[in-house]
Amino acid sequence: MDTVRVRFAPSPTGSLHIGGARTALFNWLFARHHGGVFILRLEDTDTGRNIGEAAVQIESSLRWLGIGWDEGYDCGGPFGPYRQSERFGLYREEARRLLESGRAYWCYCTPEELAAQREKARRRGEVPRYDSRCGDLTGDGRRAKEAAGIQPALRVKMPKAGATVVKDLIRGEVGFDNATLDDIVILKSNGGPTYNFACVVDDGAMRISHVIRAEEHLSNTPKQIVLFNLLGYALPEFVHVPMILAPDRSKLSKRHGATAVDEFRTGGFLPEALVNYLALLGWSPGGEREQFSREELVAFFSLDAVTKHAAVYDVKKLTWLNAQYLKALPLERVVEQVRPFMQEAGYLSASPDPAELDYLNRVVEAVRSRIHTLVELRDASAYFYRPDFEYEEKGVRKHFTKPGVTGILARGREALSALPVGRFTVEGTEEAFRQVIEELGVSGGALIHPARLALSGRTVGPGLFDIITVLGKEQCLLRLDRAIARIENNLEQA
């Protein structure tokens, strides 16, 4: 295979959603697998629809996912510029070639006229199609239109007979009857190129070897193939990957909850998990594994293992994968990822000192195996940072109302208090508590459950002795005292 050159070409009309992200990922994996080039091109020809911040947002989502590009509108490259709004000169040149060779013609129909024609056809039950009426406009007719001040659009004559076959790498040969092809507009009356034209000119000029894009573009492809041939460009391979659908099998949109990559980031998902999940949506390496590192994905990725059918995305499985990464990734990585969440909650200062970081490390290690997202990790850590929590009501009824509970807690407090610093470890504190339990002749739970509630306010969480050692002696004694006082106070009121 010649050098692989693929591109991801988003339009800056919004944030990067997971469908786009997966298309970008497949392109990237394919390029990396073959040692090829991955290009980021901005399709911003419709100035009216461009959203200022969108390009920046798309870019940052891609970077967050770890999808980097070799050529692009920010870093340049041998076939730049990579922003279509900066390539209008090229499009006009190429359009002129078509006009001069008689393959294109000016069309003076106004949008209103075209809409009326379409409506008329629809009412007659016909397929709305442009009738090429301007194609045989005489010089006089043209002059008359121009005198009327109409800015024309440039159309390309499409073949009217025969068929155009799209050779798609995952779908095989897909035939389209040429009679269904409109004379498409390639230059709008404002002088700008249309999508189909700019796309073809750029894919040709940028020597794209494989056009890997979503399936919704399949029906554009025959028109683009005609353009490729008219322009004399080498045809790239076409690859139309299946769509990602919402749980109700409809096209993904905002109303389906989080669909933007950025929402997953703020929702506490790791890029490792999202990349892994997205790679497995519509592609399968076979076998029984579900977890793959980025390097493994690159090594295993292959277009012929991409499925043909659309996939419904399932946030539950993504959540599971995220939890897997949360507990298996090196601790430093998880800590690094959770830092902004902790800072936002006020648990961590803007520039934490080593002691703060050490504490955070221990908190994360204690909590990370029982949560699914960074947001959950932050929430499950709250009591490590705030001593003034409320006690869970259900736990209070269950563990703080037992007769003698204050006495038991007091004995536990005493035991911890008596422990020398060197013995304030998971083993040491557990041994101390076990001894209290034995001396009192009560069940382990009689001390452990109220103690957990006293220290964390919750009935669920890490092992008690992990909580104790992370909190440290001083906090434990304080919190135990607070709980004992609270229970006695309640008893008086009762």
Next chain:
RNA sequence: GGCCCCAUGGUCAAGUGGACUAAGACACCGGCCUUUCAAGCCGGUAACGCGGGUUCGAAUCCCGCUGGGGUCACCA
């Protein structure tokens, strides 16, 4: 509606004519473990859309139907 694509459990999917009384994963349900909750381990429920062919034999090939999706712009 025309054209195009697709069709294995609720979801992601393996499967490329015999090894399929159809893998694995998520979710769900049970059990074990256990100081709680997770995690982990063990087990369970659950699928080839329908109808015709072809073939000794079909989830796999062909046709039709049904269903889902995409697309029909001077949007991309």
